[in-house]
Amino acid sequence: MTHPLRKHIEEIISLTDEEFDFVLSHFEQIKKRKHQYIIQEGEFVNKEYWIINGCLKSYFVDDNGKEHIIQFGMENWWITDYESFVKQVASKTSIDCIEDSELLYITYENRERLTAEMHKMERFWAKKSKIGRIGLQNRILSLLQNSAKERYNLLLEQYPTLLQRVPKKMIAAYLGVSRETLSRLNS
């Protein structure tokens, strides 16, 4: 069976068996249970994660202690706190598992080494980074939208299976609305 990471990478570039083995040798695999975290606010992050299966949330707690969800992550998504990962500063966000999750991770050093040696992998991550940037731009547009209904539609467009997988209160925390408002949007 083709490794899921290989399938994912080969959506953008193609690899020989030897090349994929070389790529994979730069990763480690871990399992996390629901509610376990992979990143905590304040930590210096040196891993980028790829989600084999499961569901995670990236969030931020404001000065009043209120949790705001920045993004969800599911199968085939890359996730980390990129500011901390790239600039080696303390993470402003936390990332927790919403479901039991299997993840691969690559350390910053391994990623630097791999992309320096393999132009194809540099190209792969460059494309992925562009796509991640688009996701964030759409998140900004969704936050600037006055209409909660529009924000809700943008969310479902980005994550079609979300409603089946994530508690309603988290969807409300993402949208910045009450549970009552969410029920209205949902009907």
Next chain:
Amino acid sequence: MTHPLRKHIEEIISLTDEEFDFVLSHFEQIKKRKHQYIIQEGEFVNKEYWIINGCLKSYFVDDNGKEHIIQFGMENWWITDYESFVKQVASKTSIDCIEDSELLYITYENRERLTAEMHKMERFWAKKSKIGRIGLQNRILSLLQNSAKERYNLLLEQYPTLLQRVPKKMIAAYLGVSRETLSRLNS
């Protein structure tokens, strides 16, 4: 005198004279006056811009006709609608000049050609894309912050010269506050 684009690129990778000439041959230079646009909502964007000098804003108009500023761009910034540029869909945002501006641009095709031929330039843009992503993540955190004062501080951290260059009403449109609230933050 070293070309400003070369200086900018060489913050990340180094280039020989020949390599830089080759890179530059993929760009065109344009001048825009204050109030002129480079991208209009609904357009299919196939250029990425680099700002030699000047100041631009990327914005989005909501269903009620209200303008929300997503980002400002200044000297040494790359700017475009990345969703439209990468996915070839209609742009959801517009980009206008706030000051007379000199820009370089590269088309999508030229950028693909250049990054395929030169691993170093792929690497350069991969880094830049990561940094752009961090800027967007911080914009999201700033939108999720309940405190207008915190949002204001994050803005000044990102653009230290902004107050001297941009009308107060645009800063208010970025922060999502009234002019009166802005004056209080400012004091």
